Amino acid sequence: MTSTFYLETFGCQMNVVDSERIVALLSDMGLTQVDTPEEARVILLNTCSVRDKAERRVYGHLGRYKPLKQQRKDLIIGVGGCVAQQEGENLLEKLPFLDLVFGTHNVHKLPEMVRAAMNDRSRSLETEFLDNEARLQLFPTRTDTGSITRFVTVMQGCDNFCTYCVVPHVRGREVSRPSAEILEEIQALVAQGVREVTLLGQNVNSYGLKGESELSFVELLEQINDIEGLERIRFTTSHPRDLSDELIETFGRLGKLCHQLHLPFQSGSDRILELMNRGYSRQQYLDKVARLKSVCPDIRLTTDLIVGFPGETLEDFEQTLSLVEQVRYADAFTFLYSARPGTAAAHMSDDLDPAERQRRFERLVKRQEQVSAEIWQSDVGGTFDVLVEGESKQGQGQLFGRTASNRIVNFEGEISLLGRCVPVKILRCGKNSMVGEQVAAG
Numbered sequence: 001m002t003s004t005f006y007l008e009t010f011g012c013q014m015n016v017v018d019s020e021r022i023v024a025l026l027s028d029m030g031l032t033q034v035d036t037p038e039e040a041r042v043i044l045l046n047t048c049s050v051r052d053k054a055e056r057r058v059y060g061h062l063g064r065y066k067p068l069k070q071q072r073k074d075l076i077i078g079v080g081g082c083v084a085q086q087e088g089e090n091l092l093e094k095l096p097f098l099d100l101v102f103g104t105h106n107v108h109k110l111p112e113m114v115r116a117a118m119n120d121r122s123r124s125l126e127t128e129f130l131d132n133e134a135r136l137q138l139f140p141t142r143t144d145t146g147s148i149t150r151f152v153t154v155m156q157g158c159d160n161f162c163t164y165c166v167v168p169h170v171r172g173r174e175v176s177r178p179s180a181e182i183l184e185e186i187q188a189l190v191a192q193g194v195r196e197v198t199l200l201g202q203n204v205n206s207y208g209l210k211g212e213s214e215l216s217f218v219e220l221l222e223q224i225n226d227i228e229g230l231e232r233i234r235f236t237t238s239h240p241r242d243l244s245d246e247l248i249e250t251f252g253r254l255g256k257l258c259h260q261l262h263l264p265f266q267s268g269s270d271r272i273l274e275l276m277n278r279g280y281s282r283q284q285y286l287d288k289v290a291r292l293k294s295v296c297p298d299i300r301l302t303t304d305l306i307v308g309f310p311g312e313t314l315e316d317f318e319q320t321l322s323l324v325e326q327v328r329y330a331d332a333f334t335f336l337y338s339a340r341p342g343t344a345a346a347h348m349s350d351d352l353d354p355a356e357r358q359r360r361f362e363r364l365v366k367r368q369e370q371v372s373a374e375i376w377q378s379d380v381g382g383t384f385d386v387l388v389e390g391e392s393k394q395g396q397g398q399l400f401g402r403t404a405s406n407r408i409v410n411f412e413g414e415i416s417l418l419g420r421c422v423p424v425k426i427l428r429c430g431k432n433s434m435v436g437e438q439v440a441a442g
């Protein structure tokens with residue numbers, strides 16, 4: 001057990017991309033990734049602190065590894081990501097069995113930290129925030145891939161400081177990656193067999209607005225749309241305030257841009273939106289949704305929303321519920337508010353009864369689940385292009401892929417269809433996926 005590592009990833013797609021980089025760095029050192037912590041010489045957790053629950057899960061997992069360390073003194077345990085950035089030295093103090101802590105800007109330092117821990121058992125901490133120039137050198141680029149779909153980071157960090165959010169504190173300020181580098185990466189990915197890219201950033205709509213890159217986000221999309229061999233483009237996450245008319249129009253004219261958008265609204269109440277520092281009103285949000293639907297009538301929208309923000313009254317909550325009814329999201333990620341250390345909202349007075357917060361949460365989830373079921377059920381009987389991503393977990397000659405609306409579809413087919421868009425008629429609809437059958441191209 002001298003050269004193995006086990007990596008657990010929590011949280012958002014940014015962490016997933018960082019974890020790919022961790023895997024690449026440790027593999028380059030000659031370490032092999034394993035499936036269980038028991039088999040590993042190095043155990044790493046790439047963590048999320050965006051919600052209290054996610055953070056508690058990290059501590060829970062670390063606690064499980066303590067007995068392993070007691071059995072095997074040469075085991076190395078490390079923590080990276082947002083909890084590492086936020087807690088830093090506290091983690092090493094609180095958890096004596098921990099060997100290394102690396103922040104969101106310090107993934108590149110991991111090989112030397114692991115080497116030091118292996119050689120002389122030294123514990124290390126790297127949580128320094130880098131300047132933009134240094135960060136631009138460190139954008140993750142991986143073009144060796146066996147997959148059909150791929151996330152491509154176009155920007156990192158956030159300048160918005162929504163009052164509940166730790167991202168600007170743990171990921172740093174916004175920086176956009178040069179357009180030429182993004183285009184080159186996508187061309188290389190397509191040459192390797194990738195057919196769909198999702199452009200990734202905390203707030204992709206503000207790509208290039210701060211002057212670091214050459215193209216605007218719309219121009220970048222136009223050039224990606226021209227890349228031969230690429231079938232589909234998606235992007236996430238969007239901030240409603242920065243969703244310009246020009247960007248909305250791209251859904252009507254760029255053939256490869258999927259008719260699907262994640263557009264977090266967070267609250268349906270203007271009073272709460274202001275307390276959250278979101279920078280748009282309910283009506284402005286609804287106007288953008290109306291424009292999107294007029295440009296692209298079949299667009300499927302998803303969203304994030306928070307229940308029980310400090311000071312939320314029943315009336316505020318009812319407005320959130322009514323917005324969900326009005327927009328009819330295909331899916332929504334609903335979160336119970338939890339105060340995050342270091343954010344402005346953590347200092348706001350919050351006297352909402354936890355039982356009432358929970359009741360509102362359950363009401364909203366229940367209503368949204370009904371709306372989601374109705375929307376996805378309406379696809380049954382229809383035929384959609386499915387981009388085949390691989391063999392389905394269902395086995396027995398089953399493939400899986402996604403519709404342009406980002407819904408997983410399982411159907412019977414030959415593996416030679418991998419990477420191709422095929423027409424599939426939807427037969428049944430489950431909670432998270434659908435079952436279909438391939439039909440002749442129309």
Ligand code: SF4
Nearest residue numbers: 158160161162165167
């Ligand atoms: S836009 Fe707001 S919620 Fe999103 S990452 Fe930035 S601060 Fe957080």
